[in-house]
Amino acid sequence: MTKFICTLLVAWATFGMGNVSKAAIFTVINANATGAGSFYAAISQANAAPGKDTIYFSINTGLQTVTPFIAFPSITDDLLIDGRTQPGFAGMPLIELDGQYANGYGLVINGAVCTIYDLIVNRFAIAGIQVTGSAASGSAVYHCLLGTDATGLIDKGNTTAGIQLLNTEGIHVGDTFPGTTNLISGNNFYGIQCQNSDSCLIAGNLIGGDGNGQTILQNTWTSVLISGKHNQIGGTNSYGRNYIAVANSYGLQITADSNVVLGNYIGLTVDGMSSLRNQTNGTAVSVRGAYNTIGGSLSAARNVIAGHNTGANGGHGVEFFGTNAHHNVALGNYVGTNASGISALGHSHGVNVQGGAYENVIGSTISGAQNVLSGNYIGVFISQVTTNNNHVIGNYIGPDATGNTALGNSQGIHITYAYENTIGDGTLAGRNVISGNGTGIYLYRGSTQRNHILGNYIGLAPSGLSAMGNTSSGIFLFNARNNIIGDTTGLMGNYICSNGTYGIHMQSLGAAERVDSNLVMGNHIGTIPGGGNYGNNSYGIYLTGTSGSVSGNRIGNLSGTGANVIANNGAHGIRIHGSQALNNPIYRNSIFQTISQLGINLSSGGNNMQEAPFLISYLSGGGNLSITGQLISANNTTYRLEFFSSGGTDEGKTYLGSWTTTTDGSGIANFTATLTGVTVNGSEPVLSATATDPNENTSPFSSDLLLFEDSGSQDPIALPDPVFPEWKLLSRPARLEVYAPEDQLVMAEIYSMDGKRIAALFDGKMRGGTHQNWPLPRVARGIYVLHLQMGEMRVLKKVVLDE
Numbered sequence: 001m002t003k004f005i006c007t008l009l010v011a012w013a014t015f016g017m018g019n020v021s022k023a024a025i026f027t028v029i030n031a032n033a034t035g036a037g038s039f040y041a042a043i044s045q046a047n048a049a050p051g052k053d054t055i056y057f058s059i060n061t062g063l064q065t066v067t068p069f070i071a072f073p074s075i076t077d078d079l080l081i082d083g084r085t086q087p088g089f090a091g092m093p094l095i096e097l098d099g100q101y102a103n104g105y106g107l108v109i110n111g112a113v114c115t116i117y118d119l120i121v122n123r124f125a126i127a128g129i130q131v132t133g134s135a136a137s138g139s140a141v142y143h144c145l146l147g148t149d150a151t152g153l154i155d156k157g158n159t160t161a162g163i164q165l166l167n168t169e170g171i172h173v174g175d176t177f178p179g180t181t182n183l184i185s186g187n188n189f190y191g192i193q194c195q196n197s198d199s200c201l202i203a204g205n206l207i208g209g210d211g212n213g214q215t216i217l218q219n220t221w222t223s224v225l226i227s228g229k230h231n232q233i234g235g236t237n238s239y240g241r242n243y244i245a246v247a248n249s250y251g252l253q254i255t256a257d258s259n260v261v262l263g264n265y266i267g268l269t270v271d272g273m274s275s276l277r278n279q280t281n282g283t284a285v286s287v288r289g290a291y292n293t294i295g296g297s298l299s300a301a302r303n304v305i306a307g308h309n310t311g312a313n314g315g316h317g318v319e320f321f322g323t324n325a326h327h328n329v330a331l332g333n334y335v336g337t338n339a340s341g342i343s344a345l346g347h348s349h350g351v352n353v354q355g356g357a358y359e360n361v362i363g364s365t366i367s368g369a370q371n372v373l374s375g376n377y378i379g380v381f382i383s384q385v386t387t388n389n390n391h392v393i394g395n396y397i398g399p400d401a402t403g404n405t406a407l408g409n410s411q412g413i414h415i416t417y418a419y420e421n422t423i424g425d426g427t428l429a430g431r432n433v434i435s436g437n438g439t440g441i442y443l444y445r446g447s448t449q450r451n452h453i454l455g456n457y458i459g460l461a462p463s464g465l466s467a468m469g470n471t472s473s474g475i476f477l478f479n480a481r482n483n484i485i486g487d488t489t490g491l492m493g494n495y496i497c498s499n500g501t502y503g504i505h506m507q508s509l510g511a512a513e514r515v516d517s518n519l520v521m522g523n524h525i526g527t528i529p530g531g532g533n534y535g536n537n538s539y540g541i542y543l544t545g546t547s548g549s550v551s552g553n554r555i556g557n558l559s560g561t562g563a564n565v566i567a568n569n570g571a572h573g574i575r576i577h578g579s580q581a582l583n584n585p586i587y588r589n590s591i592f593q594t595i596s597q598l599g600i601n602l603s604s605g606g607n608n609m610q611e612a613p614f615l616i617s618y619l620s621g622g623g624n625l626s627i628t629g630q631l632i633s634a635n636n637t638t639y640r641l642e643f644f645s646s647g648g649t650d651e652g653k654t655y656l657g658s659w660t661t662t663t664d665g666s667g668i669a670n671f672t673a674t675l676t677g678v679t680v681n682g683s684e685p686v687l688s689a690t691a692t693d694p695n696e697n698t699s700p701f702s703s704d705l706l707l708f709e710d711s712g713s714q715d716p717i718a719l720p721d722p723v724f725p726e727w728k729l730l731s732r733p734a735r736l737e738v739y740a741p742e743d744q745l746v747m748a749e750i751y752s753m754d755g756k757r758i759a760a761l762f763d764g765k766m767r768g769g770t771h772q773n774w775p776l777p778r779v780a781r782g783i784y785v786l787h788l789q790m791g792e793m794r795v796l797k798k799v800v801l802d803e
Contacts, residue, residue, distance in 0.1 A: 063150050075107065075111075075114045152212075164192075188219075205242045223244045233259065237300065241265060251277070251285060261294045295332040305347075331363060403463075426487060448480040459534070469498035486523040503526060516549060521554070525540040551584065563589050584697070599700070618705060620707075640659075641659045647685070650704070
């Protein structure tokens with residue numbers, strides 16, 4: 001016999017021998033099909049004798065084969081069949097029942113409690129062993145070879161199943177103590193078929209592998225089928241672990257309710273290091289019932305569910321499928337790794353939820369009970385329009401079991417056509433770590449709606465203090481609508497950091513496609529609490545719509561509690577690109593430290609290329625901040641202005657307040673916004689602003705206005721002479737009037753004599769005509785340089801500001 005079986009069985013050979021019943025003993029003394037001293041006769045005699053009887057074997061010595069030509073009698077009275085009694089037994093079964101000529105079942109337990117030890121049952125036309133009916137409750141099959149030869153290496157499968165449990169309960173196939181391991185392999189449809197049978201224990205078996213536990217010897221269709229309730233598959237000690245190979249369709253399929261699967265190696269060799277499954281796309285664990293539990297909160301309850309193919313068609317690790325699959329839980333498992341959780345043995349989908357499955361939970365908020373869903377093509381795949389309200393919480397999706405090394409999936413989570421599923425729950429315990437993958441989370445297609453992503457680390461290690469970026473985007477919404485990333489309270493947002501391209505990417509493709517009405521609120525994109533720099537390599541948020549609509553996506557929230565922090569990213573903080581990327585509001589976010597780029601960038605028609613306001617001057621005092629400026633945009637339109645302070649240019653770190661202004665018939669609004677309860681912060685000496693039109697197109701940040709504290713109460717004075725021939729001076733307080741001969745771009749800035757920019761007076765398109773009410777900046781007295789560029793004309797002019 002092979003090494004694995006020998007090692008286990010020799011040690012367990014004599015377990016339980018002292019418990020043999022003495023009611024009546026019938027000894028099989030020959031290998032004849034029927035007649036005196038045969039196995040057939042012993043069963044018949046035991047059925048006729050009252051009480052629990054025992055069948056012993058004494059057929060010469062060593063391996064003996066019984067080849068029946070007719071079916072054995074059904075077992076109808078309590079019985080122990082003990083193959084360990086055959087002379088020469090040294091831990092390996094020596095009594096073989098070869099059913100190649102018998103048209104039917106091997107042994108049928110029907111109407112009695114029967115315990116079977118150490119038989120080899122193979123080549124029967126239906127099942128090797130059938131246990132049926134309530135009267136057989138409590139029967140057990142221990143230490144048998146069902147579907148192989150005596151070595152456990154050669155396929156001699158039974159046609160339907162190695163063992164079939166039918167309309168019964170409380171049957172033990174293997175157990176959680178030594179001496180009970182069955183080898184159930186090579187059968188043509190099922191290894192174990194547990195049909196309409198409840199409260200059974202299937203533990204400690206090797207199902208679908210050869211006797212070494214290193215090579216597939218599959219049960220062709222499904223290794224284990226469970227269609228009853230309250231069954232336990234596996235156990236929490238090493239003796240109770242099943243080793244279940246993945247067959248052409250399933251390793252373990254559950255079609256009923258309230259079963260528990262724990263402590264097994266599924267698709268894994270007995271040493272936990274390599275894949276033990278076929279080379280097709282079979283599913284390791286398929287659940288099509290309700291209230292089943294896969295794994296547990298203790299490490300001993302962990303199932304290790306390994307694959308062999310991380311391509312798109314490599315099969316599933318755990319599957320919740322169909323409308324009957326609801327309220328199931330998978331927790332504490334390794335799916336896509338070896339037994340140590342540090343090497344990849346992936347599936348196409350680590351966990352697959354589809355076909356209308358709902359209210360299933362993948363993960364747990366219990367410490368240490370996270371699933372490790374890594375090394376797969378997709379870690380979690382949720383699909384189809386009726387699949388809804390499933391919850392993915394507290395998992396490692398991409399990191400290995402230690403959390404220190406990436407063992408990524410090509411996509412961490414992929415949701416397509418499904419709705420109202422949640423990723424994370426906003427608590428520390430419910431946080432998923434979705435890091436080290438290709439793309440972190442991918443939402444695809446327009447019916448992928450109302451999914452909620454909250455409280456996760458996306459691109460960070462589990463500690464939150466080091467990078468483990470996804471190589472592409474943290475979150476990618478492709479033709480997906482009405483989803484929520486983060487939350488309105490600002491307490492349950494995601495940390496989206498260190499990803500190889502964008503933090504969040506929204507894109508439509510196709511004229512009829514839409515990425516509309518998604519909400520991005522309360523997230524940290526490129527930073528962690530305490531201000532750590534974990535920027536994404538490109539844009540923090542990127543919205544692009546060139547051939548399909550990307551509209552109505554809200555970044556931030558008017559209430560302020562849903563503001564995002566967007567910082568340290570390698571390109572623009574937010575970029576909105578394309579003529580179909582319209583009506584995307586950006587409200588009250590903190591956007592800063594964007595490396596050599598803009599806080600907000602519009603391009604190629606994005607957000608209708610909404611103009612930013614132009615800030616001219618400010619007054620601060622008494623807890624109020626008054627900001628004067630100008631907005632040139634659509635005629636007779638009311639705009640929301642938001643004001644920010646920051647420590648750098650083209651950004652807005654701290655939200656100061658909002659104001660509304662309305663343009664006149666020429667599209668010009670000269671405004672003075674008064675913000676109450678605002679004190680100028682010397683550490684953030686730059687003012688900026690955005691403008692949002694009634695359709696919620698938000699502009700980039702305005703040109704900056706630098707804040708200076710006055711040395712005294714002097715007012716700015718008029719310039720001593722015109723700065724350009726077409727300019728003239730107005731009376732005090734000093735203001736400038738400019739005449740533009742035609743519509744053109746105008747820029748006006750003030751610099752110190754050492755070349756430092758002090759203030760931007762105007763930078764944008766100016767309509768032709770005369771414009772007034774440009775207050776000079778409130779700065780200390782001194783000599784400055786005015787830089788004015790109008791079209792192709794440019795001038796630098798010395799300006800003296802004095803009392």
